[in-house]
Amino acid sequence: MTDATAPGTATGxxxxxxxxxxxxxxxxxxxxxxxxxxxHLAAGLRGAVxxxxxxxxxxxxxxxxxxxxxxAAGFERRTQRVTGPLGEPVTxxxxxxxxxxxxxxxxxxxxxxxxxxxxAPLTAGTHGTGxxxxxxxxxxxxxxxLGVGGSATTDGGAGxxxxxxxxxxxxxxxxxxxxxxxxxxxxxxxxxxxxxRLARTRVVLACDVDNPxxxxxxxxxxxxxxxxxxxxxxxxxxxxxDHYARVLEAAAGPRAAEYARAPGAxxxxxxxxGALVGLDAVFRPGIxxxxxxxxxxxxxxRADLVITGEGSLDAQTLHGxxxxxxxTAARRRGVPVVAVCGVLSLDxxxxxxxxxxxxxxxxxxxxxxxxxxxxxxxxxxRLAERxxxxxxx
Numbered sequence: 001m002t003d004a005t006a007p008g009t010a011t012g013x014x015x016x017x018x019x020x021x022x023x024x025x026x027x028x029x030x031x032x033x034x035x036x037x038x039x040h041l042a043a044g045l046r047g048a049v050x051x052x053x054x055x056x057x058x059x060x061x062x063x064x065x066x067x068x069x070x071x072a073a074g075f076e077r078r079t080q081r082v083t084g085p086l087g088e089p090v091t092x093x094x095x096x097x098x099x100x101x102x103x104x105x106x107x108x109x110x111x112x113x114x115x116x117x118x119x120a121p122l123t124a125g126t127h128g129t130g131x132x133x134x135x136x137x138x139x140x141x142x143x144x145x146l147g148v149g150g151s152a153t154t155d156g157g158a159g160x161x162x163x164x165x166x167x168x169x170x171x172x173x174x175x176x177x178x179x180x181x182x183x184x185x186x187x188x189x190x191x192x193x194x195x196x197r198l199a200r201t202r203v204v205l206a207c208d209v210d211n212p213x214x215x216x217x218x219x220x221x222x223x224x225x226x227x228x229x230x231x232x233x234x235x236x237x238x239x240x241x242d243h244y245a246r247v248l249e250a251a252a253g254p255r256a257a258e259y260a261r262a263p264g265a266x267x268x269x270x271x272x273x274g275a276l277v278g279l280d281a282v283f284r285p286g287i288x289x290x291x292x293x294x295x296x297x298x299x300x301x302r303a304d305l306v307i308t309g310e311g312s313l314d315a316q317t318l319h320g321x322x323x324x325x326x327x328t329a330a331r332r333r334g335v336p337v338v339a340v341c342g343v344l345s346l347d348x349x350x351x352x353x354x355x356x357x358x359x360x361x362x363x364x365x366x367x368x369x370x371x372x373x374x375x376x377x378x379x380x381x382r383l384a385e386r387x388x389x390x391x392x393x
Contacts, residue, residue, distance in 0.1 A: 022303035023056040026322035028311040031376035034058030044384025062206030062286030063149025070095035070102040073294040080135040082128035085152040101141035106150035119228020125178030130163025148268035154180040157274015165193035183240035189251040206286035208320035211266030219266035287325030309340035327355035
């Protein structure tokens, strides 16, 4: 558990209010990282109630910011030059503590690595994610948490598996080009060359979606448009992923067909499927995995109030997002939870239904969306003052 204003430094003291506050919020996407959210909330609380005992455990649900959250909780940040989604070299980070690594797919294969306004739904690949996993194995990891989200890719994890030793070839025996569209030309798959260390490594896919690999709820249909796929691209990618699964069934047996239908196989452009077939991964809700990895239970034991949050509290929040995971865990311990957000579109009944006593929105202080995002930090400090007035005095 770290000090909100100085990550890595523990706080102490009972606080002037006698209340101990744990800040366990996710990022405000486009405005603040989870660490920055915690810092501004802590500043606002301490300004309102000098000496209050505040500690922070920034959280993430497996998507963008997962590595940062792990580092804030005491993991070591490691960097590695890997192949970006378009084949160019990029610097990616993972987190390591002991023999546990946290790998964030977006660090290597994320939309963040595409030029602004540019998408490559047919050709973006996940080779760099495999290289990042290999770096974690080289560093001694025997448990790997693979967080997915923010990916630029729809290649079924084929690039990732290639980087780890698998071979995917066309009818002429040539290696496939990167990207999901190339899977339509796949003639043979060979997984026998996969890094043998994977057999001794537990891979946990931190995932909050339950889409199958293909079909109307599959990776291409649901998430392809977010990555720039046109309707024709979606049709081509879905067919290519279906073909990919059929070829893998010949290489890996009937389980490959079962995995294609499994909930979560369609996560991150089919990365879930590749991880199931090639890495023998297990699925767990992203926020549950990260709360365990970050030591949330121990932090919660020392808290009288929890503040969670994310940029938008809406219907999507109710489906396994970080604030709900935090609130669910806190409710089991009888610790009250309040939430902060940029925009609030959940009513009081929905909030209480997931264990959130009250929510505070930046939009209640600043109605202009652009200013709200640009001034999110100072506005959060003002919201923290409201929380202090309602719960700490």
